[in-house]
Structure formats: structure tokens, C-alpha cells
Amino acid sequence: MLILTCGKEKVFDQDRLVKKGAIVFQTHCSSCHGEWKKGDGPLSTTLNEQPANLNHFEGTSSDRIIRIVVNGVPDSTMKGYKDILTKDEISAVVAYLIKTN
Ligand code: HEC
8 A cells, every 4th residue: 555655646747747847847948948848949040950840859868968957068059057057957847858858
């Protein structure tokens, strides 16, 4: 019984993390990456580089995505979010990106 309950909470937590991540994404990322993560946000046409399409992560580990969100991509407008988002918000947005990949 106890184990069952724990299992359910885990699934619930994961769903909650992904939902929170969606909000973080729309707030902080969609201006460049686009509402549907296609790299076509309103700011995308003003940048030197095309924001990445975040719908295709084949061969990309979650560690790498976390590193990019934390530290940014060097020499690009993709800046690091370590001073902007909390650790929880970063986990949430990465969970969202992976879940909806
Ligand atoms: C100011 C525009 C801008 C904002 C805001 C922005 N990005 Fe980016 N992002 C970029 C650009 C441009 C690139 C491509 C950089 C390159 O490779 O040259 C990129 C690349 C990435 C990549 C790497 C994709 C890959 O596979 O190489 C990830 C992951 C990413 N962004 C996630 C995010 C997340 C999550 C947020 C919000 C917390 C965010 N970005 C906000 C512009 C932006």
C-alpha cells in the first residue's frame, strides 16, 4: 500500500515538474525559441543565429541540455540561466523539454 502510494506520488511529481517547466519555458524561452519550440519566437528574426529548434533532441543527453541552460552556449545569444532561474525552475524546464521532445 505504502509502495503504491509512493509510486503514484512520483508520477504526479513528474507531471507537476513538466507543467511548471512549460510555464518557465513560455516565460523565459519562447521569445526566442517560439511558443512551440520551433526556434521561431518573435525575437528570432533579430538575432545573429537562429535559436535552436528544441523539438529534436536525438542523441542529446539531458546532462548536455542542463549544462546549456545553466551556462549558455558560448559566443551566442543563448545565455546561461544560472543567475536567473532557480535550480528547481531549471530542472522543470529541462524535464519539459525532454518530455515534449
Ligand atoms: C535571446 C534568445 C534566446 C532565449 C531567451 C533562449 N534561447 Fe536557447 N538558444 C538561443 C540560440 C540563438 C541558440 C543556438 C545557439 C547556437 O548553437 O549557436 C539556443 C540554443 C539552445 C539550446 C541548445 C540546443 C541544441 O541542441 O544545441 C537549448 C537546450 C536552449 N537554447 C534552451 C533554452 C531554454 C531552456 C531557454 C529558457 C530558459 C532558452 N533557451 C532561452 C537563443 C535563446
